[in-house]
Structure formats: C-alpha cells, structure tokens
Amino acid sequence: MEILKAKSAMQQWSKEKKRLLRSIGFVPTMGFLHQGHVSLMEKAKSLCDEVVLSIFVNPTQFGPTEDLDAYPCDLENDLNLARKAGVTAVFLPTKDHVYPQNFQTKIELEHLPKFLCGKFRPVHFGGVATVVTKLFNIVMPDVAVFGQKDYQQLQIIRQLTLDLDFDIKIVAGDIVREKDGLAMSSRNSYLSQAQRTSAMSLFKSMNMAKALIQSGETDPQAIGKKMETFIHGFDETAVEYICFCDPVTLEDMENLDRKFLMALAVRVGTTRLIDNCLMDPLQ
DSSP: OEEEOSHHHHHHHHHHHHHTTOOEEEEEEOSOOOHHHHHHHHHHHHHOSEEEEEEOOOGGGSOTTSSTTTOOOOHHHHHHHHHHTTOOEEEOOOHHHHSOTTOOOOOOOSSGGGSGGGGTOTTHHHHHHHHHHHHHHHHOOSEEEEEGGGHHHHHHHHHHHHHTTOOOEEEEEOOOBOTTSOBOOGGGGGOOHHHHHHHHHHHHHHHHHHHHHHTTOOOHHHHHHHHHHHHTTSTTEEEEEEEEEOTTTOOBOSSOSSOEEEEEEEEETTEEEEEEEEEOTTO
16 A cells, blocks of 8 residues: 655556556545445445555634534554555545645536535535535546535536536445444544433434324424424433435425435534435435
8 A cells, every 4th residue: 555645656656557547546544534434445346456545634624613623533553444444555644735826716616505504514515515626636536435424515516517517426334333333433533432322312313203204294494393393302412413415416305306405414422424215205
C-alpha cells in the first residue's frame, strides 16, 4: 500500500495505473475510519483492480460553530484498516495541497442543498462539492463509492458527476450499523455512555415509523410528530428535522404513496447525528 501526499504524486500514480489498463476505485473520507468505511473500501475492491482511499478533513464543509478543530483522528488505525481492506494507495493531502494560496473557485448546486441538512448547514455542501470535484480530478477514478448514511451528499455527488460530465460511476454503499442498530459514524465517539443510549432513539423511531406505515398510515406529518415525541422522551435529545421526501429530488412528500426517503437529524448533547432509510409502501 502506497502513501501519497502530493497532488502530482497521486496523479502520476493514477496515470500509470491507467496506462496499465488497471481500473481505479476511490473512497474519499475524513479519516477516523470504522467498519462503515471498511465496507466502502471492500465494495470498491470488488469492483476495481486498484483502490484509492483519501483522508482529508475538509475545512470548507464546516461552518464557524461546527466541530472542525475537534474532529477525531487516528491515522495509524486508519492505515491498518485500509491495508486489511485491500487499499492499494492512500492519498493524504494537506490543506495547502488542496486549497493553495489564492484559491478562489467554488462548486455550488442550486437545488439539492436546499433540503434536509442543507437547511441547517448552509456552507456544507458547497464545500463537499468543491473538494470532491478536486479529488476526482486528482485521483481520476473509474468508480467512486459513497455511503448511503449521508444520503443527501450521495445525491449531490450523483448530480455533480452528471452535471460536470465526470466519466465516473458513483456507487452507493449500504448503511452499516452497530449491533443495537445505531448507524456507524465517526462522531459516535463524542457520545458518553448515557448519550449513546439516547442515540438509539433515531433507529428506534424509524422502526416505529415503519410499523405505522405498514399498518396503513400515509400522513408524513402525523408520523413525524410521533417520532419527534418519541425521540424527545430520551435524555439530551433535540430533533433538528424529520423528513419524508422524494429519493431523487429530496422534496417533501405530502402522502407516502410511493417510494420515499425517511431522514432525520438529531442532536444528542452537542453531537449531531443523522440517519435514514428508503421505503416503498407498495412492497
């Protein structure tokens, strides 16, 4: 497994692999890897000859009051997990590599960032779109794998790839959960033991919603209110949003009569957690 830090070295590596007709899979991350990331690397490995993992905590996707400075890091463990997953190159750029002096370009999408997390994190998806565009140009992958837990991000990357004519296949990786159902996240490490119990309210509320839908309830507002009441029954919880929306446009749905995305964001203490699931009431 090669460790590459300079943009030029990463590009040269990819050009050489392409010259040898080797396909490249790419998994961009911010590090502090867990089994959810491992599943993405393994999926990329199953689809391509080579796998590139990037680790870069992207400052442009954090707002002024968010956790950029506190974002967890364990590079040694990250590299061990990457090696075991079959990664063949790790790209470790610095902030100055990605955003050199006098950098002044930004990628923005018009529609998709207006929903879900975008309402509460106004700079986030512009930062995501910009850094992913740069990483695509540096790594030059054939396939890029993104987790479904960050569903809005996944949709934005799909649209970005389409709009900017990247010749890259975007693949979704399934949400990986702890044994008790909590979606794996690097931010779970912020939770105390008591908060960890409260964090289970997200998964439990979605299961409650599924039961209501299966019993014939189709009003998203009614279901959302019951979910919110349930979640607020746990200590230190504050619902940011609960949405039932179109899986492609992310626009709110008034009636759950076709396939939809159920998505929620909840603060447990000071930690912001997200989760989602796709449902089709007709199946």
